[in-house]
Amino acid sequence: MDYVIFFSKYLFVFVITSFLLTNLFLIKWGKKVPFFNYEIIFVMHSLAFIIISRDIGILKSLGLGFLSLIFFVLVSRFLKRTMPDIGIVIFNCVVFLLDTGLIMLSRIDFYLAAKQFLWIILSMGLLILLPIFFDFTLKFKWLSIFYMIGGIFLLGMNFVYGGQINGAMNWLNLFGMKFQPSEIVKFIYIFYLAYALEKRSFILPTFFSGIIILFLVLQKDLGGALIFFILYASQIYFVSGRKQIFIAAFFLILIGFIIGYFIFPHVKVRIISWINPWDNIRDEGYQIAQSLFAIGSGNLFGSGLTMGFVKYIPVSQSDFIFSAICEEFGNIFACGIIFIFILIAFSITKIIILCKDLFCSIILNGTMSLICFQTFLILGGCVKLIPLTGIVLPFVSYGGTSLVVNTLLLACSVFILMKRYKQIYSAELFDGEDNEK
Amino acid sequence: MVKTMKNDYEKNSQFIFFIISVCFVLIIIFLFKTVFLKSDILPNSYNPRIGNENVLTQRGKIFDVNENLLADNFENGERNYLYPEVFAHIIGYKNDGAAGIEKKYDFELSHSDNDFIGVLKEIFLGEKLYGKDVYLSVDKNLQEFIFSILKNKGSIIVMHPSSGKICAMVSKPSFNPNDIEKFKADKKNAPLLNRATQGLYPPGSVFKIITTIAAMRHINLSEFSYKCTGIENFGKDNIHCFNSHVHGKENIKDAFTVSCNTFFATLGDILGNKNLLTQIKNLRVDKNFNFELEHNICSIGLNEDSDRSELIQTAIGQGKTLVTPLYMAMITSAIANGGTIMQPSITQRIGNKFIAAKKIATILTKDEADFLTDLMEEVVVSGTAKRVYMKDIKLAGKTGSAENPLGKDHGWFVVFNKENDFAISILLENAGGSVKAVDLARQIINFMIK
Numbered sequence: 001m002d003y004v005i006f007f008s009k010y011l012f013v014f015v016i017t018s019f020l021l022t023n024l025f026l027i028k029w030g031k032k033v034p035f036f037n038y039e040i041i042f043v044m045h046s047l048a049f050i051i052i053s054r055d056i057g058i059l060k061s062l063g064l065g066f067l068s069l070i071f072f073v074l075v076s077r078f079l080k081r082t083m084p085d086i087g088i089v090i091f092n093c094v095v096f097l098l099d100t101g102l103i104m105l106s107r108i109d110f111y112l113a114a115k116q117f118l119w120i121i122l123s124m125g126l127l128i129l130l131p132i133f134f135d136f137t138l139k140f141k142w143l144s145i146f147y148m149i150g151g152i153f154l155l156g157m158n159f160v161y162g163g164q165i166n167g168a169m170n171w172l173n174l175f176g177m178k179f180q181p182s183e184i185v186k187f188i189y190i191f192y193l194a195y196a197l198e199k200r201s202f203i204l205p206t207f208f209s210g211i212i213i214l215f216l217v218l219q220k221d222l223g224g225a226l227i228f229f230i231l232y233a234s235q236i237y238f239v240s241g242r243k244q245i246f247i248a249a250f251f252l253i254l255i256g257f258i259i260g261y262f263i264f265p266h267v268k269v270r271i272i273s274w275i276n277p278w279d280n281i282r283d284e285g286y287q288i289a290q291s292l293f294a295i296g297s298g299n300l301f302g303s304g305l306t307m308g309f310v311k312y313i314p315v316s317q318s319d320f321i322f323s324a325i326c327e328e329f330g331n332i333f334a335c336g337i338i339f340i341f342i343l344i345a346f347s348i349t350k351i352i353i354l355c356k357d358l359f360c361s362i363i364l365n366g367t368m369s370l371i372c373f374q375t376f377l378i379l380g381g382c383v384k385l386i387p388l389t390g391i392v393l394p395f396v397s398y399g400g401t402s403l404v405v406n407t408l409l410l411a412c413s414v415f416i417l418m419k420r421y422k423q424i425y426s427a428e429l430f431d432g433e434d435n436e437k
Numbered sequence: 438m439v440k441t442m443k444n445d446y447e448k449n450s451q452f453i454f455f456i457i458s459v460c461f462v463l464i465i466i467f468l469f470k471t472v473f474l475k476s477d478i479l480p481n482s483y484n485p486r487i488g489n490e491n492v493l494t495q496r497g498k499i500f501d502v503n504e505n506l507l508a509d510n511f512e513n514g515e516r517n518y519l520y521p522e523v524f525a526h527i528i529g530y531k532n533d534g535a536a537g538i539e540k541k542y543d544f545e546l547s548h549s550d551n552d553f554i555g556v557l558k559e560i561f562l563g564e565k566l567y568g569k570d571v572y573l574s575v576d577k578n579l580q581e582f583i584f585s586i587l588k589n590k591g592s593i594i595v596m597h598p599s600s601g602k603i604c605a606m607v608s609k610p611s612f613n614p615n616d617i618e619k620f621k622a623d624k625k626n627a628p629l630l631n632r633a634t635q636g637l638y639p640p641g642s643v644f645k646i647i648t649t650i651a652a653m654r655h656i657n658l659s660e661f662s663y664k665c666t667g668i669e670n671f672g673k674d675n676i677h678c679f680n681s682h683v684h685g686k687e688n689i690k691d692a693f694t695v696s697c698n699t700f701f702a703t704l705g706d707i708l709g710n711k712n713l714l715t716q717i718k719n720l721r722v723d724k725n726f727n728f729e730l731e732h733n734i735c736s737i738g739l740n741e742d743s744d745r746s747e748l749i750q751t752a753i754g755q756g757k758t759l760v761t762p763l764y765m766a767m768i769t770s771a772i773a774n775g776g777t778i779m780q781p782s783i784t785q786r787i788g789n790k791f792i793a794a795k796k797i798a799t800i801l802t803k804d805e806a807d808f809l810t811d812l813m814e815e816v817v818v819s820g821t822a823k824r825v826y827m828k829d830i831k832l833a834g835k836t837g838s839a840e841n842p843l844g845k846d847h848g849w850f851v852v853f854n855k856e857n858d859f860a861i862s863i864l865l866e867n868a869g870g871s872v873k874a875v876d877l878a879r880q881i882i883n884f885m886i887k
Contacts, residue, residue, distance in 0.1 A: 243452070297479055353450075385467045
């Protein structure tokens with residue numbers, strides 16, 4: 001088995017490389033690479049669960065592995081039949097990320113992985129409702145202002161009923177299920193901004209953004225507040241085209257951190273541990289130091305699945321899942337994960353170019369900014385590029401609400417594209433009929 | 438109109454994509470920065486991987502500078518130390534905690550350079566896969582010789598002044614790394630303590646080197662003269678010369694050669710707390726430095742508010758100031774190489790990667806180093822270290838005997854030679870003076886140059 005694990009790490013790197021190549025070809029030239037196939041990720045999936053079975057037992061591991069394999073295969077067969085190429089690429093990327101996350105979670109905590117699998121089923125199931133929801137939204141855009149108010153109300157509930165996890169007060173308990181209102185608000189917020197900015201009204205959205213950010217800062221959800229701020233800046237830039245906005249945003253964040261350093265002890269801890277984790281390794285710097293140990297010992301090809309020390313990485317199921325991946329899959333694989341996010345962003349810019357509708361473009365840009373900057377914030381925290389902000393890695397980390405929201409947002413993007421293709425197709429058909437006459 | 442606006446959005450989204458790409462590229466750079474710097478990051482007592490890793494490799498071997506084997510593995514994977522006691526303090530041990538090179542280079546010793554080809558070879562050719570080998574800068578023959586002649590409790594370090602590389606380091610009593618428990622129990626002799634790097638001793642007269650440097654920087658030392666009457670009164674304290682010997686009128690060279698206590702006590706008295714302390718700190722006596730083995734930092738007994746007694750005691754190397762033999766080797770090397778304090782190092786290379794010599798700082802000017810060399814050469818020619826004088830090799834040294842509460846005086850001797858690029862620092866516990874130390878130095882130098 002030791003040798004199987006040893007060679008598996010090279011296979012995993014091969015899988016992610018060929019996966020990236022396949023999708024790059026697909027998006028660039030609209031055709032598959034002749035001998036690489038997207039299905040290669042199921043090879044990785046099967047091998048990974050066989051390796052994990054040594055640690056957590058054959059029944060559990062192969063049970064979850066087999067069920068999720070069947071699920072992924074069925075869903076991809078079903079969904080991809082009607083999708084255009086760019087949609088397939090986005091969907092492939094999501095499946096790859098979900099699969100990597102599922103493997104890593106099974107390795108860290110089987111119970112969480114099983115729960116995550118249920119969330120994956122739920123979020124894919126919700127896709128059936130998406131067309132109805134989307135048509136409804138397009139028809140009654142003005143309703144989104146009420147969603148927004150509802151969302152802010154939901155966020156305010158945190159103050160009253162919120163439970164604390166890792167120091168941040170951002171969880172609500174609903175019928176025994178924990179969920180994070182800020183994730184749902186992200187979804188609403190993107191639609192609301194699209195509605196408001198399409199009409200070129202800036203004052204009300206700024207006001208709402210301010211309230212959301214204030215709420216989140218008070219609830220000690222620093223990462224959430226940052227995400228909303230960046231999302232806001234990115235959307236304003238998208239409709240106005242002024243690059244100074246990013247410079248202003250950068251300095252505002254900097255000032256925010258400096259003020260936060262003096263006002264909030266939890267911000268101070270984050271900054272101290274970022275500047276020098278080694279001298280404060282006993283307390284403040286412990287998390288980031290463990291993350292760096294994991295990344296450093298991962299080397300290029302990793303220690304091999306189940307051979308690393310991921311159980312020593314704090315919150316390795318959510319915030320630091322990337323460090324765990326770096327350690328066991330190696331840093332080349334981890335780079336591949338980053339490239340997958342770049343690929344997602346690239347696909348969305350492609351859709352923005354194709355889609356000729358401002359409302360939809362703003363939603364697309366919001367989706368891209370949300371997913372990618374969120375990834376940047378948490379990965380930057382893991383590698384000590386920026387202070388740690390405690391948010392989840394989209395699709396990979398454990399976290400039900402985040403998973404559902406991110407999946408729905410990306411599905412919206414693909415849906416927008418499909419609608420657009422339908423338009424083009426029917427227009428061509430119409431033109432054709434015209435010519436015949 | 439609509440069309441031009443549309444183009445704007447495309448550009449805007451492409452710009453955001455550009456920013457995102459830059460962000461992600463930054464992350465990739467930091468990722469590989471961490472991988473690149475892993476040898477600095479990973480060896481940390483908070484890293485749970487140290488010593489617990491399940492690795493496919495056999496532990497790498499340890500060699501001396503001439504590639505003589507010092508440690509490898511038995512068939513059962515246990516460590517085999519070929520010269521257990523001689524290299525105990527350098528190589529350290531791996532079972533029951535870890536110490537020495539085995540601890541410092543645990544990661545390198547247990548990880549191979551090219552796992553992939555190694556494992557293929559292991560599967561198909563049956564060759565064992567080894568971690569990286571560590572090559573010490575220590576010369577096995579010299580180390581063995583010094584180990585055999587050092588009977589006293591104490592330590593001897595031989596260093597290359599130009600590079601800071603250590604070519605022998607013995608600490609007695611030594612221990613056997615295969616039987617740590619037994620030696621741990623011996624609290625009285627503390628054999629596990631590496632006296633060369635961890636032992637803190639009063640420096641005695643070798644500290645006059647430092648007092649001299651301090652005086653050079655604050656008064657016109659070459660013009661300074663003083664009349665020694667064998668005893669001098671400083672307020673509460675009377676300072677005696679050795680055996681209350683009367684040295685008469687003397688300049689710095691005379692006083693340094695005979696190691697006149699009253700002369701240096703007077704220098705300290707003239708300098709005052711602040712000046713002496715500043716120069717001690719400039720010479721990095723109390724600064725930490727990187728070194729492969731466990732080591733202690735010297736402690737300065739003097740501070741700005743110390744009384745006169747502590748000041749003059751410090752000036753002649755008594756009082757509360759404590760130094761390690763390793764630090765004395767470093768400062769001696771700095772004088773020998775023209776003023777640069779080098780980072781001490783005991784490793785030549787790891788696998789194929791050479792460990793380069795590193796400068797810590799330049800602490801002396803060329804003139805100061807030459808002046809001190811001159812003084813120290815006179816010590817060997819006509820002063821307290823006459824017994825080591827050799828016709829065909831130009832040695833420069835300084836003796837010391839340090840009073841201590843435990844019994845007879847500790848004996849110190851530091852000596853260097855520029856042409857053959859060596860500096861030796863010897864400390865003998867309770868040897869009753871420096872004579873034995875000087876004799877040991879003579880044997881070692883004879884062994885080295887023959």
